Amino acid sequence: MVARVPTHSTMDVQQPVSRLRRLFRSVRFLMVASGVIFVLAVNGLIAYSLLLQRNAALGRVEMDVEKLALMLEDRAAHTLFGVDRLFTDIAHQLNRLPAAVNTAPGAINETLRMLRAGFPQIANILVLGPDGQLLNHSGREEAASVAFADRSYFTLHRDRTDIGLYIGQPIVNQFSPDAPVVPLSRRWGRRDGTFNGVIVILIDLQVLGMRLAEHSVGTRGTVTLAAADGMILLSTPPNRIRSLVDWPEVQSDLRAGVLRNTVTLTDPIDGDRRVTAFRRLSEAPLVVVASASLTEALAGWWRTAMLHGALALAATLAIMLMTWHMTEQHTRHEQDRDRLDRLSRRVRGILDSMVDAVVTIDVHGRIETFNPAAESLFGYRREEAIGQSVRLLIPSAVRHDHGGWSPAPQAAGDPRAGGTDREVMAQRRDGSFFPMTLAVSELRLGSHGAEEEERVFVGVIRDITRRKQHEAELLASRSQAEMANRAKSEFLSNMSHELRTPLNAIIGFSEILDSEFFGKLNERQKSCARDIHDSGQHLLAIVNAVLDMAKIESGRYELNEERIDPNQIIDQCLMALRDRAEENGLVLTVASPRPVPPMWVDRRAFRQVINNLLSNAVKFTPSGGRITVSVRIEEDGGLAIAVSDTGIGIPEDFMAHLFQPFRQADTSISRRYDGTGLGLSISKNLMELHGGSLGCESTVGVGTTMTMRLPAVRIIRKDIMAA
Template sequence: MPVPGSASPPLPRSTAGLAGALRGRLGSVRFLMTASGLAFILVVNTLIGYGILQGRREALDAGERATRDLARMLESQTLRTAFAVDQLLRDLSFALDTLPDGPRRGSTAIHDHLRQRRDNFAELADLVVVDGDGLALHHSAELPLPTVPLSDRAYFTGPRDGGQDLHVSAAITSRVRPGTQIIPFSRRWLDTDGGFRGVLVAMVDPTRLAATLESRDIDRKGSVILALGDGTILLERPQGHSGTQGGSDGGNHGEPGRLTDWPAVWTALATHDEATIRDAAPGPGGSTDSLVSVRRVQGYPFVIVATLPVAAALAEWRRDTAAWTSIGTVMTIAIALLTAFVVRQHARRDEDQARLARASRRIRGILDSMLDAVVTFDTAGRIVTFNRAAEMMFAVPEREMIGQPIEALIPDARGGANDRDLTALRHDGHAFPVGFTVSDLRLGGGTGAMRPDEPRIHVGVIRDMTRRKQQEAELIASKTQAELANRAKSEFLANMSHELRTPLNAIIGFAEVLDSEFFGTVNERQKSCITDIHDSGRHLLDIVNAVLDMSKLEAGQFELCEEAVEVHEAVAQCLMMVRDRAASGGVAIHNEVTAAIATLWVDRRAFKQVILNLLSNAVKFTPGGGSITITAGMEQDRGFALIVADTGIGIPPDFMADLFQPFRQAENAANRRYEGTGLGLSISKNFVDLHGGTLTCRSTPGAGTTMTVRLPAGRVIEQPSKIGSHAPVPAA
């Protein structure tokens, strides 16, 4: 034995190991989850079992109340009938004492009176007046008065020997209505001196007395018995349910049954005026476990017994028990499955956490090897990792940033789209531009859509944009300088064009004077030189005018001088300028705008310049033998369209994108075949754009070109009838 006060001996190694394993098992989350599920199942089933037991007690209590209510209902019916019969017999005694024919046997008046009273009382089968010798004096039946003495009847001897109270006898077979049972209610008939004069008898029909009970479907729930105080059964519903001998009505004409044959009921009546017991009730099919309510009717010699089978009282409870048992079974299975699912999910979570830890270590190695600052953060924006490049960029160690919001580094990190230029803050408060790109790090692997249960980590890549911003600023400055230089070039060209037009106009004017021989005759050689001077000056002036117009358009200084212009007149004037050149080149011009087409609100010079440029290009690029067609008309949207179509060489597809750019020509070689500055189409398009219209081209190399000018309906101020003109021009 260990000595008191000494140290306890150490546990054996196997016992210590078992204790440690047990502590580990009890501390396991899976064990706690499983135990919680089993405890929950136990609690649920305990509550359901308690509810079932409580429901059984309540069902039995309800059954006891039902039997008591059934007994009270029969008691109420019996009291009402007994009181009414007693009052009827009292009234009849007074009437017999008052009427002169009361003592006279077989009086018609008394017979009619008795019949009337019988008919007014539903439960009565007959009323009989018996004299002191036991002979019938009057009755309410339609048959002759019986001559047989009634002195041996209990309903006669009882009142004669028992006193003034209402006397009720056992059920007997009716002589007036053969084959039926009646319950006699009788009362003494006294003369004025108090002497015995006879008996007044009311024959009550038990079937009518039980009508109220039968209307309540007594036989479907239980049974009721009406008996006398000595146990003689007067009424039983359903008939023969108690299993006692005899009965009150029906086909049994033997001795009436008695409650004394039911010991438990008779014992309860012997000690209590009202009681509810549980006993095996006798019946035609054997004894039945039943709830029994017994009562003595106060003031009258009646005993009432009501029974209800326990099976009937518990029928609804059994149905509820089956339902609750099913519910308990389903809940047990559901809780067991849920517990198994939670335990399995917990195991999966442990596995996921282990994989996440491995992935975290792998990602950490990758992050530390990157040159850009990389910050990982969760869905709440809290920083999870902070690589070495980020420590150097923001001048702060990682341990101080873990758990901090990403906004501590980049205030606008959560606003707007991804891959943006933002402003970051170093630890010392210095702001600098950065590029910020965010992507999702998939810890679960795979390339499909992310699962809802998959851990989400965001990876932010931060790049210092200070150097790039400096380069952008330098580039913007260079662009600004280039734009200023281009504007200066445009202004220089505009100024030089103005300066060149003055001497050119003088040269052209003097050439025209010399050609007119105003200062004297000139020879053919001189005239040829004068013509060359005039043509060269005119060509140079056209170039200068084109450059001047282009400079104004680029500088936004060209102002429209709008007026009403007749389309056919403008077209005719432009055709006069190119007709000779077309004729010398063998190109046919077809003018289909020979009548009033429309009046337009446009700048006359600009509108004519557009038409002239299109016609000049068509003549220039159409070989001999080709043709040019000019048409105009109204479109479906009430706008205006003018089309110049030729059968020339066409435009290469790769040049269509640069067609309307200034100083651009399809042939840029020094030995190109066609002269020009490349400004005509650019100027024309700008003029059309200033009018709110469009200039489009459709060309096929080797087949020809179609140029279409469209002006909006707001430029059309008049639409005369088209007599002599063609139909509206379809869209090109």
């Protein structure tokens, strides 16, 4: 009999089915499903109730807007009907009078005033003759000779007989300039039908607007009276929209011949959604529009919806929390136990893998944990150390006072109090002592019922024997270096003084020989004397530089400050180097935009720095180059003197060593340029002694700019003001 092995496809189907069966049979799934169904049912009922309330609110606002539009239509029709009858009465009164009377200016003024008195919204009544001249009006003043032949309400009636009641654009009444009016006009014909003129009634928009303002739906509702072409005649609030074109939904219905409708549109001014009802008067080309803000209309519904939503959310959260609590309660103990096991293994692994020794003791000073690093450090096995007093690790000489092994004071409310590293002595199993750093922290584990709060102390220990040895070696090396530096400085100072005496004699006797004081010399002898003098001067300059460097390094260099003229010092330095520069084919220039004020500095040091910068520029600039000395007062009030050349430049990798003594960019045996490498180092130190600085900007093959800066306190201010 052969056993049948299930195929992979059968197993793939059975596994999800079995999982679903286990899921549906589990209490956890049933509880979660019941909670979800209950939440959906509650939220569905609330949502349905809110939908009904919203529809009811929308229905109410639409009804209110339509009622208002109908009322406005009735009032506008009633007003237009009265005005239209007034046109008939005026025409009848005019036609009853002889032609000579009704065309005489001011002849029927009293009659027009009486007719106007019954309509407070009428601003004026005008009677225009066949030539467009004003014949009569209802004002108290006499009719002026005013021509209205170019007005649209005159030309339309003159040229066409099919124009009934015409409504013009709002204008400013010239008889009462402060009141905007809308002209309503009709053709005035004789009894035989011929054109006799135009009767114009001016409607006061302010009076009409006061009546419209009494009616609106809500505080953000609008009421608008417009002509059939979309022109706004009156709007409350005023200037709400410019034309019905701003409401394309209304304009499109009017163009399609729809006389009344209710639409929902977006206000172009504030972006609010509005329920808008419009009605076009059948007797006249007028449209009344009433609108209400959906935001305002649904404000109460939104408050109810937010309240119901909050209740639904609270109910949902409560049901979900209860469901979660009930489904998670039966697995919490197992998860806690697994978590504690993992945490214990993790802590044990961390302690065992730490390089530093970790020792834990209780409040009685007994060792509770002892990691492998502590075993290697102290020489005790873990079994030997646990349970023993911590005095086992403390040298016997200081066991009576082991405060260094105590933790730092604990912060209020902090279950852990960490101590900073401190250096103490410890003792190994073999009795040897060694220095170590110790950081002790107090760990509070909390209380259990009525028991006292459990506390342990964790000490992290590190052997610092090698560090102490290294520190001792560093201190010895530092002491030796300081002694060597002092010896060097004293040696250079003594040697410089010893060399100066014979050098002064060599220079003096060479000058005597060159002056032929002891007798006449031939040219060869005089040339030798000058070479001796130049070499002595060069050697004396080197000795002075070494002596200055020694004084600066030892802190014995003293500034002899006085008032100097920087221009004079710069000119003297340039004069001393001008011959050498001309021999090398160089051009020396000075760029100083204004006189430089006097300064309070050491004259010799100031001259030495400028000489060093100019000498380097001449030395490292090939023939045909240019050297420029520029002087300027900086924004902070300090003085900056820059020496720029078009020389060989300084390599970028040497810039970090530029101001170090005895360093030169070209250190090869066959280097082209002489010098000791002390000039820039001494110059930088001299500038820093004055509170200033010395900086460098250089590009290889382009040139170098050395800038010496002195602070503003070195400048004598009254001379600047005088300049």
